[in-house]
Amino acid sequence: MEWTGLNELRERYLSFFESKGHTRMDSASLIPKGDNSLLLINSGMAPLKKYFLGQAVPPNVRVTTCQKCIRTPDIERVGKTARHGTFFEMLGNFSFGEYFKREAIGWAWEFLTGTLQIPADRLWITIFESDDEAEQIWEKEIGIPHERIIRLGKADNFWEHGSGPCGPCSEIHFDRGEAYGPFESFEQASDCDRVIEIWNLVFSQFDSDGKGNYAEMKHKNIDTGMGLERLACVMQGVDNLFEVDTVQNIMKHICEVAGIKYHTDEKSDVSLRVITDHIRSTVFMVGDGITPANDGRGYVLKRLLRRAARHGRLLGIREPFLYKVAETVIHENETAYPELKEKQELITRIIKHEEESFARTIDNGTDRLNDMIAKLKEAGQTVLSGQDAFNLSDTYGFPIDLTMEMAGEQGVTVDEEGFRRCMEEQKQRARADRASKVKTSWGGDAAVPKGTAKTEFTGYTETEGEAKVLAILANGQAADTLEAGQDGVVILDRTPFYAESGGQVGDTGEIEILAENEAEVVFGVADTRKGGDGHYLHMGTLEQGTLHVGDAVFAKIDVRRRRSIMRNHTAAHLLQAALRKVLGDHVHQAGQLVNEERCRFDFSHFSAVSAEELQRVEEMLNAEILNALPVTTEEMAIDEAKKIGAMALFGEKYGDIVRVVRAGDDSIEFCGGTHVSNTAQIGLCRIVSESSVAAGVRRIELATGENVLKLMQETEQTLLEAAKAFKLANPAELPEKCASAANELRTLARENEQLNQKLANSQLGSLFSGAAEINGIKIVSAMLSDVKPDTLRTLGDQIRDREPDVVALLAGVNGESGNFYCVCSKSAVGKGAHAGKIIQRIAAITGGKGGGRPDSAMGGIGKTYMVDEALGMLQSIAGEFLKG
Numbered sequence: 001m002e003w004t005g006l007n008e009l010r011e012r013y014l015s016f017f018e019s020k021g022h023t024r025m026d027s028a029s030l031i032p033k034g035d036n037s038l039l040l041i042n043s044g045m046a047p048l049k050k051y052f053l054g055q056a057v058p059p060n061v062r063v064t065t066c067q068k069c070i071r072t073p074d075i076e077r078v079g080k081t082a083r084h085g086t087f088f089e090m091l092g093n094f095s096f097g098e099y100f101k102r103e104a105i106g107w108a109w110e111f112l113t114g115t116l117q118i119p120a121d122r123l124w125i126t127i128f129e130s131d132d133e134a135e136q137i138w139e140k141e142i143g144i145p146h147e148r149i150i151r152l153g154k155a156d157n158f159w160e161h162g163s164g165p166c167g168p169c170s171e172i173h174f175d176r177g178e179a180y181g182p183f184e185s186f187e188q189a190s191d192c193d194r195v196i197e198i199w200n201l202v203f204s205q206f207d208s209d210g211k212g213n214y215a216e217m218k219h220k221n222i223d224t225g226m227g228l229e230r231l232a233c234v235m236q237g238v239d240n241l242f243e244v245d246t247v248q249n250i251m252k253h254i255c256e257v258a259g260i261k262y263h264t265d266e267k268s269d270v271s272l273r274v275i276t277d278h279i280r281s282t283v284f285m286v287g288d289g290i291t292p293a294n295d296g297r298g299y300v301l302k303r304l305l306r307r308a309a310r311h312g313r314l315l316g317i318r319e320p321f322l323y324k325v326a327e328t329v330i331h332e333n334e335t336a337y338p339e340l341k342e343k344q345e346l347i348t349r350i351i352k353h354e355e356e357s358f359a360r361t362i363d364n365g366t367d368r369l370n371d372m373i374a375k376l377k378e379a380g381q382t383v384l385s386g387q388d389a390f391n392l393s394d395t396y397g398f399p400i401d402l403t404m405e406m407a408g409e410q411g412v413t414v415d416e417e418g419f420r421r422c423m424e425e426q427k428q429r430a431r432a433d434r435a436s437k438v439k440t441s442w443g444g445d446a447a448v449p450k451g452t453a454k455t456e457f458t459g460y461t462e463t464e465g466e467a468k469v470l471a472i473l474a475n476g477q478a479a480d481t482l483e484a485g486q487d488g489v490v491i492l493d494r495t496p497f498y499a500e501s502g503g504q505v506g507d508t509g510e511i512e513i514l515a516e517n518e519a520e521v522v523f524g525v526a527d528t529r530k531g532g533d534g535h536y537l538h539m540g541t542l543e544q545g546t547l548h549v550g551d552a553v554f555a556k557i558d559v560r561r562r563r564s565i566m567r568n569h570t571a572a573h574l575l576q577a578a579l580r581k582v583l584g585d586h587v588h589q590a591g592q593l594v595n596e597e598r599c600r601f602d603f604s605h606f607s608a609v610s611a612e613e614l615q616r617v618e619e620m621l622n623a624e625i626l627n628a629l630p631v632t633t634e635e636m637a638i639d640e641a642k643k644i645g646a647m648a649l650f651g652e653k654y655g656d657i658v659r660v661v662r663a664g665d666d667s668i669e670f671c672g673g674t675h676v677s678n679t680a681q682i683g684l685c686r687i688v689s690e691s692s693v694a695a696g697v698r699r700i701e702l703a704t705g706e707n708v709l710k711l712m713q714e715t716e717q718t719l720l721e722a723a724k725a726f727k728l729a730n731p732a733e734l735p736e737k738c739a740s741a742a743n744e745l746r747t748l749a750r751e752n753e754q755l756n757q758k759l760a761n762s763q764l765g766s767l768f769s770g771a772a773e774i775n776g777i778k779i780v781s782a783m784l785s786d787v788k789p790d791t792l793r794t795l796g797d798q799i800r801d802r803e804p805d806v807v808a809l810l811a812g813v814n815g816e817s818g819n820f821y822c823v824c825s826k827s828a829v830g831k832g833a834h835a836g837k838i839i840q841r842i843a844a845i846t847g848g849k850g851g852g853r854p855d856s857a858m859g860g861i862g863k864t865y866m867v868d869e870a871l872g873m874l875q876s877i878a879g880e881f882l883k884g
Contacts, residue, residue, distance in 0.1 A: 001117045004235040006246045007335055010066050010089070010228055016111050017093045020103075023060035027068045027089075027337070029288045031297065034532055039297050040070040040285075044092035045202075045223045051096050052165055052204065052221055055532040061098040066091050066228060066336065068284050072300055079274035079311070082240035083193075086304065087281040089228040097219030101170075104201050104222045105137050108172060112199070116235065122175045124186060124195060126150045128157040128168030134203070138170070150186050159202045163210035165221060172199040174234050198234060199226040242273050246332040251276045253328040258315040271311035278308035279322055283329040286347045287340050289590065289649075291604075292354045292695045305351065306358045310402060313362070320355035323348040346586050346604055350696045353606050357695060365396030369403060373410050382411060386418020393419075394426070447473050448491065454534030456494040459507070459674065460633070464556035467492040467511075469549050471535075482523070482547040490523055490538040490547070496557050497538060499530035502649070503592035504569055504673040509557035511538060513545065521545030521553075562674065564596040567682045567704040570631055570663055570675045571621065572599045574685075575702065576647070577667040578620040579603060582613050589649055590697050594673070598688070598701050605698045609690050614700075621685045621702075628680035629664035633671075636660055646670055684708045768803065772875050775882045777828045778806045781871040787812035789858065792821040796856065800825050807833050807878045809842060811867050818861040820850060820870070829854045832881045841877050845870040 004012070014024050028047035032038040041047060044067040051058040067090045077084040093107070112118045125144055127134045129151045138144045160166040173195050175183070180194035189195040204221040206214040229241040241247055254275050255261055260268055285301045292302040308322055326348050334341040372388050384407050392398035404414045452471050472479045473489035482488045490511060500506035506528030513521035525540040538555075547553075572592055579587045583605055591602040609617075638658050646660045646668045654670060661671040663679055676682060683705040693699045703711055719731040726737050771778045780799070784792070792812045799808045800823040807828050810821045820843055824833040835857040836850075843850040843859035846866040850859020861867060 001119070001235060003237070004116070004232070006228060006232040006244055007332075009232055009235060010091070010336055012115060013091045013111065013226075013228075013231075014064055014066060016115055017062075017064035017107070020062070020093075020107055021060075022062040022064040022093055023058075025059065025063055025065045027066060030068060030070055030285055031288055031290065040072075040300065041067065042069050042071045043067070044069070044090035044225045045094070048094060048223075050532055051094075052223070056534075058096050061096050062094070063096070064091075064093045068337075070281055070285065070300070072304075075303070075307070078277050079270040079272075082242055082273060085229075085241055085277045085280075087277060087284060088241075091226040091228050091231070093222070093224050095222035097221060100205075100220050100222060101134055101201075101203055102137055102141070104203070104224060105134065105142065105170065108199055108201060108224065109142050112172065118174070118234065122177075124148050124150065124173040124175065126152050126157055126171045126173065128170075129153050131157075131168045131170070131203075134168065134170050159200075159204075159223075160208060163208050165204040165206070165217065166208045166214070167203045167205040167220075169200055169202040171197050171201070174198050176234075196230065196233075198230055200224065242276060247276060247280070249332055250279065250325065250328050253325050254279075254315075254321075257321045257324065258312075258317055260315065268315060271314050274311045275308045275315075275322070275325070278304040279325050280329055282308070282322070282351060283326050283333075283340065283347055284337075286350050287337070287343055291350060291590065291697050292357075298694065302354065305354050306361075309355050309358045310362070320352050320359070322355055323352035326351050343588075346588060349586060349606060350604070353696050361396055362398070365392055365398040366406070368392060368396060369398070369406055373407060373412050376412060382413060384412055384414045386415040386420070386422055389414050389416075389419040390422035390426075393423075447476055447478055448531065448533070448535055449478050452491060452535060453493060455492055455536035457496075457498075457536065458494055459496040459498045459557070462496045463559050463562065464554065465494065465496055467494050467553050467555050469547065469551045469553060472547065472549055473537075480549050482542045484542050484544050484546070487541050488523075488539075490525075490540075491535050492538065492553070492555060495528075495536050495538070495555055497525060497528040497536060497555065498557075498562070498674055499528045499536050501530060502671065502673050504565060504594045505596075507557045507562055509555070511547075511553050511555045513547070513551060513553055519544070521547055521551075523547055523553075561596045563676075563681075564705060564707065565594060566674050566676050568596070568599040568702075569594045569671075569673045570661075570679065571625075571682055571685050571702060571704045572601050573661060573663050573667045573669050573671070573675075574621050574624050574679070574682075575599070575601055575617070575700065576603065576669070577663075578617045578624075579605075579700075581620065581666070582616050583609065588647075590693075597707055598703055600699060600701050602693055602697055602699045604696055606696050608692070609698060609700070614687055614690055618685065618687045621687075624664055624666075625679045625682045625685060627664070628678055631661065631663045631675050631677055631679060633659060633661050633675065641670065644668060686711055767799070767808075774875070774879050775831055776805055777825075777831060777833065777878075777882055778803060779875050779878050780806060781809040781811075781874045783811040783813065783867055783871060785813055788814070789819050789821070792819060793856075793858075796821045796823040799823060800855070807835075807838070807874075807882075809838070809871060809874045811861065811871060813861065813864050813867060816864060818864055818867070820848070820859040820861060821856070822852075822859075823856050824854060826855070828882070833878060834881055838874075838877055838881065842870050842873065845873060 018024050028041060030041050032041055032046065035049065038046060044065055047067065048063065050056040069088050069090050070086055072086050074084050075086060078086060112123065113120050125138050125148060127149060135149055138149055139146055157169050157171065159169050175195050181192040183189045183194060186195065202223040204223055205217055207217050208214050229244055232244040233240060236244060238244060242251060251262060251272055254272055262269060262272055281304050282301060290297050290301050292298055292305060305322065312321055327344065330340045330344050340347065369392060372384060376382065376384065389400055389403050392403055393400055400419055407414055449471055458465055469490060470493050471491040472482050474482055474486055497507040497509060498504065508527065509525050511523040511525060512519045522543045522545065523540055524543050525538045527539045529537045529539065531537055572594055576587065576589055586604060588604045589601070590604050593600040635657055638654055638656055641658050641660050648654065648670045658670050659672050660668060661675055662668045685702055685704050686708045688701045688703055690698065690700050719734060723731040723734055728734065728737060767780050767782055768778060771780045789812065792810050796808060796810055799806060804825055805827050806825045808823050812818050820839055822835040822839045824835045834854045836852040836854060839850040839852060839857040839859040847862025848860040850857060852858055
């Protein structure tokens with residue numbers, strides 16, 4: 001067999017199965033579509049589940065893919081061994097009820113020994129212990145010696161996931177030779193990694209009820225999976241995935257940045273493997289539209305990025321560097337994933353932004369850890385609790401190994417068992433949440449009777465029309481009728497109701513049966529959604545009459561509401577085009593919600609949009625509206641759409657034929673939603689707000705048409721009420737009146753502060769009468785009302801200047817909040833007093849926090865009713881510091 005690069009291997013595999021009548025499908029996004037049981041796509045079969053379940057029709061009964069996958073259960077093991085990784089590509093060929101074992105086995109053998117010319121005597125076969133059929137094919141038809149076919153039990157060679165399709169599998173293993181140890185038996189050779197699995201052929205022939213009962217399926221399926229990186233290890237004669245050509249090129253870039261070499265130091269090798277793996281996962285996740293967040297898949301991304309950045313620091317890299325390495329990841333993968341190159345600017349900017357954020361976070365985490373250690377030492381303790389270590393990890397993204405290392409440098413150990421217990425509790429909560437969603441994965445629209453025809457959507461050109469009731473669902477079950485007052489779901493053969501999709505909400509309206517031009521039966525549609533099998537689900541309540549399956553009905557949408565939605569949706573397209581002109585081409589849609597009231601548009605950008613930029617965007621929007629530009633829709637081949645510059649939703653996958661919406665010359669997008677036919681129909685557009693959604697993602701809300709008029713009316717009413725409060729006849733006088741009132745308030749505030757300071761100063765004279773003394777240092781305290789922090793500082797500094805031997809504590813309370821201020825004279829500091837440590841102890845009594853220099857420190861008051869108690873503790877606490 002000849003050395004073969006990873007990219008060439010991928011192409012040879014897909015081309016081979018195309019020659020066997022398979023349709024090559026692009027890799028699905030890492031974000032699962034319609035599958036709540038998965039956070040991220042983790043296998044080649046996962047995106048095709050709907051085809052295996054009959055919920056959707058595949059493009060061909062034979063399909064082949066190379067699917068990008070992410071698996072994170074062993075994230076802590078990545079780097080420590082060369083076997084573990086979070087990102088991989090899975091090659092697969094699939095049959096949906098067509099060919100079965102004979103073809104799957106024969107083609108697998110032909111590809112490995114024929115196309116790749118892997119020596120047959122280096123391959124071993126495992127089968128399920130009772131799968132005689134597979135054994136006969138391997139031995140009698142392929143010619144594998146009987147002793148090279150190993151029967152294994154259910155744990156090893158039977159694929160099953162809860163209820164649903166399942167079956168035995170046959171695995172092909174490769175013997176890597178004597179360099180990896182002796183071959184005493186297949187089991188022993190597998191344990192020492194001399195023999196490794198390279199291809200798994202799953203024969204889905206049973207339907208499991210999840211209770212141990214297996215029914216033979218009429219239409220059997222084939223689901224195979226072969227790790228591309230694992231196959232590349234075999235073809236390149238290397239030990240592990242980190243030495244495969246494309247992966248090595250990424251690692252070499254990291255080595256260049258760090259100024260080190262691989263295989264010279266085990267500790268640095270661990271960091272190199274971590275960074276190499278995690279940056280691969282990061283690039284592909286961001287490429288599919290995932291952004292760093294504090295939950296869900298965004299948290300997985302954040303954790304991977306921060307773990308990689310942390311290991312960069314361990315290699316001595318102090319500046320952001322991952323975004324540079326990301327360019328190499330893109331270069332190594334762009335032939336198979338051209339979208340990475342298209343999104344390169346955005347991918348690198350998001351990664352750099354998160355690196356910079358983590359640089360600030362890790363410094364904050366270091367400060368927090370140092371505070372924890374200081375408190376431990378004050379209490380005479382040397383063990384950091386597992387809960388504190390977990391909080392550092394969970395809140396600051398502070399890795400446990402870094403916590404242990406830094407704590408150890410200061411003579412403190414970490415309760416690792418307690419930390420793991422906290423981590424396990426978090427995992428259990430996450431597992432419970434995922435388990436509650438698993439059933440939705442295989443359930444689909446199970447209540448819809450099998451054989452129910454798909455719904456034809458007519459809503460692009462019609463707002464009402466005749467239809468027939470194909471199915472009724474009530475209480476989650478199929479029903480023949482629906483009675484007045486009952487909630488339910490109605491499925492029609494054709495409908496003008498748009499089903500929620502692409503951020504546009506579903507239509508509302510009525511489904512009626514007319515008798516003599518009057519509604520005899522009325523079903524009020526409150527929402528419309530799309531089932532996974534092409535059914536439009538009209539959800540609502542039967543308001544009168546009785547509805548039967550088979551009834552001829554008249555369906556009509558709420559036209560006024562639909563028109564408002566259309567205005568907002570077309571405005572969203574114009575908004576994206578305007579944002580890209582004003583802010584730059586890195587702007588891409590990151591999500592949207594379009595309803596009858598607002599358009600909420602999320603987009604990639606790394607800072608707040610300024611008032612001037614928002615004004616320019618709004619002016620562009622309204623200019624396009626007033627230019628009365630035609631809005632057209634057209635279905636075309638996806639390649640043709642890309643040639644004319646049509647924008648796709650970031651991370652979304654499309655079929656060969658796409659619907660393209662064009663609004664003027666600047667806005668061309670893939671879109672399945674409903675739109676106005678001319679921009680003038682939008683009326684006017686007004687940006688209502690701009691805010692942050694997540695790191696690198698901003699959100700704009702805008703209103704159009706009647707909703708702009710409503711906004712104007714509400715604003716006018718607010719101005720009238722404000723003018724009335726100021727006793728003005730004309731609201732136009734408000735700016736001048738407000739400025740005058742603001743000046744008056746500032747003057748009054750200054751006068752009030754001056755009065756308060758005079759009152760406070762008057763109390764200073766009596767402050768020292770009867771003051772306690774410790775080692776020649778006077779200890780004084782006072783509580784002052786309605787005093788701001790600046791006044792506290794002024795008074796405290798006056799006390800210190802007036803009295804050369806003093807520790808003073810002042811409390812300023814304003815309603816439910818306030819501050820402490822502590823000062824220590826030079827002589828007091830010389831005798832051991834420390835204002836920062838005193839204020840830390842005092843503030844803690846009220847539930848507040850504080851700290852500062854030895855001579856002055858400020859702290860926050862937690863519970864104001866505890867102030868007297870805290871002041872009363874000053875003498876005791878100060879006495880601990882003052883030396884006798």
